[in-house]
Amino acid sequence: MLKLKQIALVLTLASGAAHAADNALVKKGEYLAVASDCTACHTAEHGQPFAGGKVIESPVGEIIATNITPSKIAGIGQYSEQQFADAVRKGVRADGANLYPAMPYTAYATLTDDDIHALYAYFMSGVQPVDKATEETHLPFPLNLRFSMMFWNALFLKAPGYTPDASQSASWNRGRYLVDGAAHCSTCHTPRGFLMQEKEGDAFTGAQVGPWFAPNITANAVSGIGQWSQQDLITYLKTGRLADKAQAAGSMAEAITHSFQHLSDADLAAIAEYMSSVTDKNAPASGASRFEQGKAAQNLVAFRGDAFTAPTSDEGARLFSGNCASCHGSSGEGTKDAFYPSLFHNSATAERNPSNLIATILYGVQRPTAKGDVFMPPFGSQPNAINHLDDQQVATLSNWILHHYGNVEVTVSPEQVAEIRRGGPSSPLVMLAQVGVGLGAVVFVVLLAWWLMRRRNKK
The missing domain is CATH 1.20.5 (Single alpha-helices involved in coiled-coils or other helix-helix interfaces)
Known part of the structure; x- marks a missing residue:
């Protein structure tokens, strides 16, 4: 009898240990899913987690994110672990069809077998199934022929796995693993070639992503973020802003909201350590960075005493005063706590590509943080809205801001505004x-x- 009790106790302890191990594996997978920012694409606004349906704008058309819950009828519930691995790292669905690289499997190819195993455990055991199918993606012919991606993959997809650099620290290797893999930073910040492939020789030097421009994030002090300390980068990734330097908007705001701000301090430090070693081989040797241009300025005298709707000698100043000055200050200085940022010494106004300035005016900013929501209203809403600005007005306002607070060599045209309003350049x-x-x-x-x-x- 005693022996049977001892056996039962051993079995109970073993079962408890196995359950704890399973929980730990699922938790690890959940963390990796956050690091990979899966929710940004696969969770629609006000939708159920990972149920898909979100429309992703791409230079070749609209791509609809799929349901990746463990639903057996609408999601990936029937996937084996190998099929899951092939989808994540090779861009091949369980039915053999190819995914489009809007799903960054070219970056996820870096993920190790152990991390794929943890992700699989999380999506199969830690995510609620949603039995709702999403719409199919319909790209224009001939890109709607998914098998064509086989040839693209043969040219540009690397073999799965990660090889550490023995000459670097463990933290540096962890940072590169996250940047190149789960965080897929290169997917946005590396320019694309004719076939929409990443130009590896220009990695992290900046690229257009829909209406937004993902800027140069190399360690070069002129072209990139080399003026930032590693702690500066950690602060930016945790909060979405760095006083007198940059504020996150667009897809970067989503990445910080859903991913970066939830990473461990050790992983953020590893990312910062690795990025501080990334060079820009084509960078200028000297010059002003995008974080030190512009100065305080105003021109209220151009229309003081006139009716606000009347033409003025400085239409840009009138538009700025009526739409921007109440938050950013009459001289563009922002607020003392930097909640509303200064418009000079600001990457959005000093970048050679004005897309982020235009997109910020058109689409606004909304980023939830631990200290409350960061919000700027959009001025590109419906034509009958009270705060609507047309393409010419946005161009005039942008040029005034650039001339006074940012890169005076950049000029915005109404045609550029119209292109950003449409969702950015097409391919x-x-x-x-x-x-x-x-x-x-x-x-x-x-x-x-x-x-x-x-x-x-x-x-």
């Missing part, structure tokens, strides 16, 4: 692919006709 890849397919079809028909004629003449 010529679709049109060129269609032309290529059309020319191929013509050549095929001509060759077929020539062959038939030759065969006919031989008879």
Whole structure:
């Protein structure tokens, strides 16, 4: 009898240990899902976690994020761990169809087998299934032929896994693993080539992402963030702002809200250590960075005493006073606590690419933080809205802000504003692919006709 009790106790202890191990694995997977910012794409606004349905704007068309809950009828509940690994690291669904690289599997290829195992445990055991299918993605022909991604992957997808650099510290390697893998920083901050592939030689030097511009984040003091200390970068990733330097908006605000601010201090320090070693080989040797341009200025005298709706000698000053000065100050100095940022010594106004300034005016900023929401209203809303600015007004306001507070060499046109309002530059890849397919079809028909004629003449 005693022996049976001892066996039962051993089995109970073993079961408890196994349960604790399972919980630890799921928790590890949950952390990795946060680090990978899965929710930013796969959770629609006001939608259920990971149930998909969010429309992702891309240069080649709209891509709809899928349901990645463990639903067996609408999600990935039927996936084996190998099928899950292939989807995450190779961009291949369980049914064999290829994913589009809007899902950053080119970065997730870096993830180790152990981390894939933890992610699988989390998505299968730690996420609530949602039995609701999402709409299908319909890109223009010929990009709607998913098998074409096989050729793209053959050119640009690396083999799975991560090889540490033995000459660097463990923290540096952890930082590179996160930056290149889960955090997929290169996906946004590296410019793209003709086939929408990342230009590895220009890694982290800045790229257009829809209406926003992901700036240079190399360690170069002129072109990148080399003036920042490692603690500065940690502060920015935890809070979304760095006084007198930068504030997160757009997709970067989403990344901080859903991902970076939840990472451990050790992982943020590792990211900062690694990024401080990333160079920009094409950077200028000297010059002013985007964090030290502009100064306080105003021109209220241009319209003081006039009716606000009347034309003035400085329309930009009038637009600034009526729409911006109440928060950013009459001279663009911001508030003392930097909650409303200064418009000079500000990356959005000093960048050579004005997309972020235009997009901020059009779309505003909304970023929840531990200390409350950061909010700026959008001025590109419906034409009948009280705070609506048209393309010409946004261009005029942008140019006034740039001339007084930022990069005086940059000029914004109404056409640029219209492009950002539409969601950013489109890629010529679709049109060129269609032309290529059309020319191929013509050549095929001509060759077929020539062959038939030759065969006919031989008879």
